[in-house]
Amino acid sequence: MKNTGQLLKEKLLLSFEDIQAEVSDEHRLTVNCRKDTVITVLSFLNNSGYDHLALISCVDWIKDNVLELVYILTAYAEDKGKAKMNILVKTRITREKPGLHTVIPVFENAEPYERELHELYGIHFMGHPRLTPLFLEREYKIPPFRKDFDTRKYVQEVFDQIPFVEDKKAEK
Amino acid sequence: MDRNNLGKWLKSPGKMGQKYSLHALYFCTGCGIIEIPPSITTRWDAERFGVIPVATPRQANLFLITGYVSVKTLRYIIRSYEQMPEPKFTVGFGSCPINGGMYWDSYNTIKHLDKYIPVDGWIAGCMPRPEAVFVAVTHLWTLIDKGMADGYNKYRANYQYYRENQEKILGKLEWPPLFSKNIKHEEYRTIA
Amino acid sequence: MRELELYFGPQHLGMVGNFSITLNVEGDRIVKATANPGFLHRGFEKLMEQRTWIQNFPLVCRINVVEPDHMELMYAMAVEKLAGIEVPERARFIRSIYLELARIGSHLFGLWAYANMLGFDTVANWAMYHRDLVLDLFEELTGGRVYHIYIWPGGVRRDFPEGFKDRIINTLHTIGSCVPDYDNTFFNNRVFYKRAKNIGKITCEEAKRMGAVGQVLRATGMKQDIRKTEPYAAYDQVDWEIPVRTDGDAYSRIWVVRDEMIESVHMIFKLLDKMPEGEVYNKIPNPFKWKIPDKDAYVRCESSRGELGLYLVSNGGDKPYRAHFRTPSYNHGLTILEKALENESIADVGNIMISLYITAPEIDR
């Protein structure tokens, strides 16, 4: 008998043409798709009962010059087979002026996640109602979670440059 | 503990009052705050020494910087500190405000708190146990007794430098300077 | 009426954790609430990318100070999954016991926060005292009061000390003997009932839509607990129930917390009975040479506030390439809170916030 993941994979592959799906670890389904099909894939999954968006994450593959967005879905279900499934929907976008459509219409709780990624990776989510700063106070030239942002260097350049008050007084 | 020493109370009521009525500003600046509730509640009961948390900086004279300070928090710390009436005392909690601690390479936490506001005492630990908080309080008593807990005087005397440092990190501050000019340390001592 | 902008926190007695909410109020009524996080943002996940696999252990637990243990578990589980490390049976039991103790500690902390918020110092003091007793157990087991750094990939860091089992039982009996007091004074208190009933009400549908987990979800009637659906450690070895309530308000949430605490105590007794002897630790590779294959993993567990997840990516190096924690407070604090606060009174801001069990460091990371 096929398990829940296999069935879902087949269903997905029937409905969408340009995606790759792979079942690993029995409870894990990884779906790779293009950035403009993400929202349809997500709403398809939402309608299939995987209605909990656990996380939107982003990985900066600087060598390939892409940002990989990872949407992790699980199910609010008391059925064990379904509740165990973790679905990772991945899509890749360019690092320069990255942008894609928001998924708030499908998952309401995506709002802060997208806001966070906007702030920390500089990804622009089209249609997002408020892409205002979330966590940060200072402004950074490179969004700080990108791989080319070197925090240790930044600390040296900013925080370590501030003199102690005693030293300053002695200087004057 | 010389709380029941009437002679001392008559001689310097101000100092004694400061010592035994330390009202701590309740501000969860960092993770060190987790040890504050145990120290003010049943198990350790800091109220035995007159240490209680208060709601607003105006009522407080003790500022516990409990742990790491992010840039965003720093702004509020400075504000709160400036609102506190003098004399006021600051105690830095744990490793992080001393030299960055765990977050020594974080882009969003400041590494040395004493660059931005004066600190009268530091407690080692990550985090400091409630016992250490108590010992810190007794230590602070000694400092107050000897007149060494004078961070607020230092702040007055070097306000210009402190403000410069603050603005370097936070950009232009939206509130006007607390003191219009630097009052010399010694001068202020005689006034106070 | 004039609309007023009010800053609730970060410096505020009712604020547990360094968090802030900007309230637009008309008189006593909240028109709009905007969560303002970031006061505790340290760039954790960025820092994790700079540290080797082993060096991250002291770091991850510091994400959430109220309950560091589940963070440790998450990281250990993710690393075990990526590197294929097995955990001995006894270590699984110890992990479960340890995590349930952590849950009790965290819930007692939550109870403190909630009682304190309502101005109920008596119960706040009691809860904090009992939490301290739990911390004493942790101190004896792990050597740290707050940050335990106890769960390691491949097991746990040290075995139970001599006679520790009895001390767990004693402590739990001490706490358990006060449950009637808590019930009489707090949970069955009419004023508390008045204060918490129908406050911050969320329906099951709304909760699902806005990504609620943990108590918030269970208080709306949904029976979901990752300890059941995707069991880790030794949770599948014992029988236990998921406490559920149906009203979805602050009152239900606090009752769920209470029931969970009691369930945890029973669970610990059962686990202690069943605990096998044996090894507790499979050695991990030399930390200076430890590299983990090029893979990614998503693991999740039921922390004391709900689903906690970790998405960990390795590129085959000696450091994580990317780590991203999915914390329960994140959606509670940034999505649900804003909705739940609308049209409530100012007096209930803290009430709702704490009943949603929001801890700021988890949101900010």
Add this chain to the structure above:
Amino acid sequence: MTGNSILSPFNAVKYLFVKPKTIRYPFEPKEPAQRYRGFHVNDWEKCTGCGNCADICPNQAIQMIKMPELESKSGQKNERPRLDYGRCCFCGLCVDICPPGSLKLTRDYFHIHFDPKTFVFIPKDQKTEPGKYMSAEDYSVLKASLSHRKKDYEGFVSDLKFALFEPDRVTMPMIDPDVRKLSFIEQVVGYNPEEAKKEASRCLECRLCEEACPAHLKISDYIQAIYEDKPEESLKKIYEDNPIPSICGRVCMAYCEQACSLSIRGEALSVRWLKRYAADTIKDFITALELKPGTSTGKKIAVIGAGPGGLSVAYFLRLKGHEVNVYDALPGGGGTMRTGPPVYRLPLESIDKDVNYIRSLGVEFIFNTRIGKDVFFEDLLKEYDAVFLGTGNTKSRSTKVKNYEKCELAFDFLSDNKIGKQRKVGKEIIVIGGGNVALDVAREALRLQNIQYPGENIAVKTVSLEDWHEMPATKEEIEEAKEEKIQFNPAWGPKEVVLDNDGNVKGLLCKKVKSVFDKEGRFAPTFYEENEMFLEGDMIIEAVGQAPDFSFIPENLFEKLEFTERKKVKVDEKGMTSIRKVFAGGDIVNVNLDAVTAIADAKVASVGIDAFLSGK
């Protein structure tokens, strides 16, 4: 259970009359838990300064500070960790990684100060200084600080079971003692790739070994390469400092393993076997190493003796582009390595592998040529631009007891068996000596016995002046000999070789040793003359030391050659002897009679020769 009531809360009032549960701190003390992770304490006696704690610290809170009052020696750096409590997070990773277990966390945790600079601290176990450490009675919480702490207050300490390093070695597969003693089969099988990787993964990269190694091999690097499954890489690293890995991988004295920080509480990393693994895994050195001799300089150098020193000098100089000729009296390279170590430890193929590689670089070997007989030293001096002496110790010493001339000498015995004709041995053999050579002789004799008298009663006994703990042979060797049932008679000195009426050896009369070394640590044995023991035996082999043979140097030159107090050839810092153009190294220069020291000398001499030739 849910309900609500206005009166039930008043239950709480009963606690008004109950004793409060507060701990009246600091008037009522509370001790932290047994495992508490407080401030550090470091036992300086045990600490090796390896710096693992500094490497593992996630916060860079630990820095290694040079302590001028300490001296660096093998396995010890003169550095000690300094803690910054403005960084430390009390995680205890440093404790779990500390190989000697010297770094511990105490249950002290009070340090409250107005000066942030006081939070930097060098922990030291100062239990003997009463000012710094207080007994429990004198300890006051309020006084307690980093510089003023409680005695016997250890908290979180290292536990080998939970340590982050692996204290146990991957066992080297060996041939069973009962099997191996029957033939000359090589006793050590060698690691397979998995075992080698696993063993390599134990290295903590503290580099104490590299300082202990006379030739300063880049041990950490080549072990890292083995761990990464790149034996070629590893061999390249080895060849930077050591051109005879096949030999050294088998018979090196392994100073590195003595210095290894893991050896303090566990077993040292088997550096030698890993080197052997690297050398054995690579079948073809030439393609793997891709080394080329340097551009020709036109200078010619003669190397006398193809031992480890000679081979190394030849290799290093050839890489610099000089032309090198190596002379040796033996039919192949390796010198003492060829004649000394028995085949079951060092097979000839391994030696030839290294020699052949050096030959492939363009070094010319002239074997079967004895200096002073086939070629003359004076001629060499004239013909070549420089001469390197690496002749080593070739003569065995003797005990010179009564009838000593009836005894066999160790070198002759070993060398004949290895490269000449197998000796006929007795059924009951006595070996005099407690060094590695003596054990080699004994074990080789045992094998010969087993071959020559299969199934008969045989015995090998050793007699050594030194007692068990002083015995100069390595522990491994003694263990292996014991496994093969060699009988040991430590702390006995030979008195007289007893002959029977036919003048054949009947046994050895021994006397009990009082002490071996005098107060200054020099060799000066004393005996209880009256306490005697008689060992039966029909063959006695003396293995009590070796001496160099300088007979090939003509008188007029030999007069110019200067010697040190310990009767070694005196060389300057470039390896040159008192005779111009003549350099020396190896056993004739060094008190350490082993291959890796010879390589170290060779490195010095090769640099010296190169500088000399280029006129610097």
Add this chain to the structure above:
Amino acid sequence: MVMTTILEIIFIILLAGIIGLFFLGLSRKIMARIHWRYGPPITQPLIDIIKLFNQTSMSHGFLFNFGIIFSLAGSVVVLLFLPFGRICPLSDSGGLLVILYLMLIAPLGLALSGGEAANPYTSIGISRKLLLAFGYELPLLLILLTVMTHYNTISIVEIVNKQFQAGWSFQHLSLLLPGIAYILILPAILGFRPFELIQAPQEISSGPMAEYSGKFLALTTIQHAFNIFISISLFTNLFLGGAANPGYFFLKILAVFVIFLFANAVFPRFRIEQAIKYLWRWPSILAFAGLIIVLITGKNF
């Protein structure tokens, strides 16, 4: 005569201050015991006040300063009309109505002062304070009306005397309902839980006090101490028969205070609208019923 009155005035103010501070200290101590802890020394409020006077204090303008003095003065004046045992400096003039009127001055003064400090929490606190006062004034008025009707006088001294003369008798039974009503509203007057919603530090950062520092805070603390003393003495005088000598009176008010502390310890705080709802429901109904009973049973004295 004038001299004694002046002495009495000074005495009663000092006494009220001392007893008020003692009560504040005691409340902290008793609360602590119920919390399973020891609590501060009983002199802690005094220490706090000494400290506060030695701090710099921030003023927000004339009205800010004036309001505090105004409210303090209001409390002091009320004191003079309240008999403490047999001591009552202004026993001849004034009566319950004056007290009722004067008792409003204190919250008004604070409102005046707090309004000057432009802190939103202060204004919320003040609105809460006024609302709460509004809430308990209604039952209080009804209660006082009942008492006045019952004893047929508006002078407290006389009420005390009449009670004293009557001793324990069924005549007072008609005052049972107003008495219970008073008990129900007393926590609101004292600002004790479940009515501790004026300061409510966890909700509105100690409300009206948010901007007070140094000596201003000290003065409000003293005012608070007076307020506790006044509310409890009034209750004692009206329903517990006052006392023949100051010592006995002190014991009585102590007992009343401690009982209300228990309630303070075991309840969380109400929301303001719940508080008003509560105050206007049970205490008002009870007080109203009492009034009707008294009107029916007729004047007894």
